[in-house]
Amino acid sequence: MATHSITLTVNGSLEQIEVPSNLTLLQLLREKLALTGTKNGCMAGECGACTVILDGEAANSCMVLAVECEGAEVLTVEGLAQAGVLDPIQEALIEEGGVQCGFCTPGILMSAHALLERNPHPTEADIREALVGNLCRCTGYLRIVEGIQKASKKMAHSSGGGVS
Ligand code: FES
Ligand code: FES
Numbered sequence: 001m002a003t004h005s006i007t008l009t010v011n012g013s014l015e016q017i018e019v020p021s022n023l024t025l026l027q028l029l030r031e032k033l034a035l036t037g038t039k040n041g042c043m044a045g046e047c048g049a050c051t052v053i054l055d056g057e058a059a060n061s062c063m064v065l066a067v068e069c070e071g072a073e074v075l076t077v078e079g080l081a082q083a084g085v086l087d088p089i090q091e092a093l094i095e096e097g098g099v100q101c102g103f104c105t106p107g108i109l110m111s112a113h114a115l116l117e118r119n120p121h122p123t124e125a126d127i128r129e130a131l132v133g134n135l136c137r138c139t140g141y142l143r144i145v146e147g148i149q150k151a152s153k154k155m156a157h158s159s160g161g162g163v164s
Contacts, residue, residue: 006070010035011079019066026050026061029076037077037106048134051107052076058114077106080113088158089113089151098147100138108134112148121152
C-alpha cells in the first residue's frame with residue numbers, strides 16, 4: 001500500500017503524518033493522533049458519530065480519505081473546550097439532559113457547532129435539519145434540540161447580542 005506524507009491542522013496544531021492511501025480521516029484521528037472523542041459508529045456515512053468540522057463544514061470523517069486532507073483545518077470534539085472550560089454547546093447539552101449514553105454526542109456537538117457558526121439564531125426546524133445525519137438512539141432528540149436552542153442564547157448573550 002502506497003503511503004503519503006500529509007500536513008494538516010487539527011485543533012490548532014500543525015501535524016505532519018505519513019498515511020496509507022486507504023486511511024480515512026476518522027482512522028487518522030483515532031489511530032494516529034489518539035483523538036478518540038470522534039466515534040466510529042458505522043464507517044458508512046450513516047450515523048454521524050464521526051462528524052468533525054473540516055474546513056468550516058460538518059463532515060463525516062469516515063467518508064473522507066486522510067490524503068484528501070492535505071492542508072485542511074480540522075476541528076474535533078477535543079478542540080471545543082478551551083483551557084478546561086466547556087464550550088457553550090457542551091454546557092447547554094448537559095444542562096438540558098441532552099446526553100444519555102453519549103455515543104452520538106461528539107458528532108451532535110460538531111454538527112451543532114457548524115450550525116451555530118453559520119446561523120447563530122436557528123429555529124427548531126433549522127436545528128432538526130442540521131441534525132438529520134446524526135443518529136441518536138437514546139434521547140428522542142427533544143432535549144438535544146432544547147440544548148442547542150439554549151446554547152444559541154448563551155452565545156448571543158456572551159457576544160453582547162442580547163438574550164431573546
Ligand atoms: S461512523 Fe461515520 S457516519 Fe457513522
Ligand atoms: S445519547 Fe445515546 S445515542 Fe445519543
